[in-house]
Amino acid sequence: MILLDYKDRRPIYEQVVEKLKDLMICGVLEQDAQLPSVRALATDLSINPNTIQRAYAELERRGFIYSVKGRGSFVADTSSIRALKNSELKKDLVSWIQEAKRAGLTEDKVHTWVVEEWVRQEYLTGEEREDDKSRESDKKI
Amino acid sequence: MILLDYKDRRPIYEQVVEKLKDLMICGVLEQDAQLPSVRALATDLSINPNTIQRAYAELERRGFIYSVKGRGSFVADTSSIRALKNSELKKDLVSWIQEAKRAGLTEDKVHTWVVEEWVRQEYLTGEEREDDKSRESDKKI
DNA sequence: TAAGTGTACTAAGAGTGTTAATACAAAATA
């Protein structure tokens, strides 16, 4: 379910928080779905249960999950999570642009990069482009 | 010359490295310009000289500066620094796009964000847009 | 010669993250 990166500078509990958050955002973990138990996930990742407990506590503090003693931990309202992720992405982009401008990058160059990378990733993941949507809907007729 | 952020998760020596690197990239520190001495910068930032020494050692390891015992530390070839910064920015953008796609953002939305943020930052810094370049060159006649 | 420079080294302290070992309350289950 989760892969840890020990080369990552961030602590394990924070990686777990981010990974689980992403799984909720992309829909793998749906609303009210049960998360693996603290001890089970700890065993699965070969780390201490306390570390998972810390991750779950953080997720609950942020309102991403809710926990019930004796029952388990469950995914909270996903729409608010998605909204938060959206604002985080916007914030990161703003910082990036700020840095890019200082480094002398042009707006045109950035747009080119975005376009190129977008199609490249769609090619890698076998995703369909907007341009191809027409052909796709043809099949459905 | 440099402002430290003690709320930042990154260690001080790494912040110093990044700040100095940025100063070289944006042209404040030109090629072969002398950097402040280890002890002077340490006093200026109110931190231990060892910490600055570590930052300078890292900068030299990366080929951004060269140091001469008894003389001082100086800015190395800035073009290679700029090239590296460019590839770093590209890499960061790729990661961001990957995350944005997973979160369900559309390419159009991203382009809109880039355009909006670009003009906003130019407005904040009093920078001139490409569209205004004609008027600017008029003045020079 | 004296002052300023980079560089090296050891020791100590502080902070954080992680593990370990229990323990308890509540819910689910056999």
Added chain:
DNA sequence: TATTTTGTATTAACACTCTTAGTACACTTA
């Protein structure tokens, strides 16, 4: 009902990194 499973809390210990402190040495410059 008894057992298991769940979340939660607590304390101690350990490891790792960052930072500071103090000292020392070689080299360049004024």
